[in-house]
Amino acid sequence: MDKLFRERKSLEPRIKQISDVVAKIKPEVAVEVDVQTELDALAEVWTGYCAVHKKILDHCEDDKAYEDAVHRQGDFERCYISLKNHLSKLLKAVKNREHVTTSSSSQHDVIKQLADQQTEFLRMMSINMATHPSLLGNYLEWQSFFNLFDSLVHKNPTLKNSQRLYFLKTNLAGEAASLISHLKIEAANYQPALQKLKARYDKPREIANQHIKRFLAQPTLTSSFEHGLRSLHDVSDEVIRALNAMDREDRNAWLLFILSEKVDPDTKQLWCQKIAEMEEAEITLECFLKFVESRSFALQSAQPAKPKTSVPFKEPSKPQPQSRGSTAFVATNPPFCNVCSKQNHHLYQCGKFLHMSFNNI
Structure with a gap:
């Protein structure tokens, strides 16, 4: 106890x-x-x-x-x-x-x-949007446009999706603006609008082809002048830097574009349809060459066979009977009148002969 x-x-x-x-x-x-x-x-x-x-x-x-x-x-x-x-x-x-x-x-x-x-939002509204790149519908504009939009608007935590959609639509023009013109400025429509633009313009292969096309389209200079040389330098440098940023500076991208421009329109259309269903890694120069070879074999096999020409049998023709002809002698000497001794008319045209009596003949 x-x-x-x-x-x-x-x-x-x-x-x-x-x-x-x-x-x-x-x-x-x-x-x-x-x-x-x-x-x-x-x-x-x-x-x-x-x-x-x-x-x-x-x-x-x-x-x-x-x-x-x-x-x-x-x-x-x-x-x-x-x-x-x-x-x-x-x-x-x-x-x-x-x-x-x-x-x-x-x-x-x-x-x-x-x-x-x-x-x-007010700060963004006060920015002069004309100083920033707008998307008009050109593939070459997409990368610079989206990079700026992504940093200023898309990743801005203080903005709502409705405000992001407002800035997106106000920086579009032409074909790009028409693509999402039916979408109202609502928060729920921001992601669908952005996905529509990406599906249309975010195509690395097409963008690279446009850069190469721009590079090859530069005119040949026939004389030395400042503007031409500077333009040649600026365009070339811009294209090369853009391709390097896209990791498409290898020779295959250039050769594939150049060769695809050399084929006929029908073959090029079939090639474009083929690569539309392929993964990006599968589209190579070897793949294009195999396609061209298969296309040539297909055209060769599709040509119709030439028919053999046969000479039809022809019966010998019977000799036609010769017809006896008649010979006509035409006087070619000038007319001469024995009455008046003149050569400008015949006897039956002589006026003196016509007025003579039967006894005087």
Whole structure:
């Protein structure tokens, strides 16, 4: 019994210590974790006291000892309940205060975020968009346009998708603008609009072909002058840098483009249809040469066979009977009149002969 009495006596000061700590806690500055720690310690002391009290009651041999144990347990329980109620109210007050503080802080953060978005939107609106590249529908414009749009608008965390779509549509013109003109400026339409533009213009092979075509289309200089040489340098340097950035500076890209421009229109159309269904890595110079060879064999096999020419049998013709002809002699000498001895008329045209009598002839 003495051991149990000593164990019970050691628990009674602990509740006094907890009470002294709680008395120093101020609700306006208290932290939830501190109050909860004292509550947990109080529950531990109460659990230990109840276990010892039960053992003491089991070992009591007379009524006086039993009543004394019950009386001491009642005093301890009143202190425990009072202290627990105080800590519970204090914990509730702290939670309410932190909730109000958190709500105010959240509202402040939301307001600040909206203000930042509005400020950024107005800043973007104030930018002279004419100084930035716009997409008109040319493959060569896509890379520079999207790189700038991606850094200024797409990855800007302060902008909403509806605002991003606004800046996207205001920087399009021509064919590119028509492609997404049916989409309203709503947050849900931003990603579909961007995907439509990527599907149309984000074609690395076509972009590379356009660069090579621009390079090869440079005119041959017939005389030395500053503008022509500078243009030749600038265009060449720009094309080479663009191809290097796309990782398409190898000779296969050049040879494939040049050879595809050499074939006839029908063959080129079939080649374009073929590569439209192929993966990018499968489109190589060897693949093109195999296609051309297969195309030549197909054209050779499709040619119709030339028919053999036969000479039709012809019966020998019978000889036609020769007809006897008559010979006429025409006088070619000039007319001559024997009466008047003149050569300008015949005798029957002579006036002198016509007036002669029968006896004078």
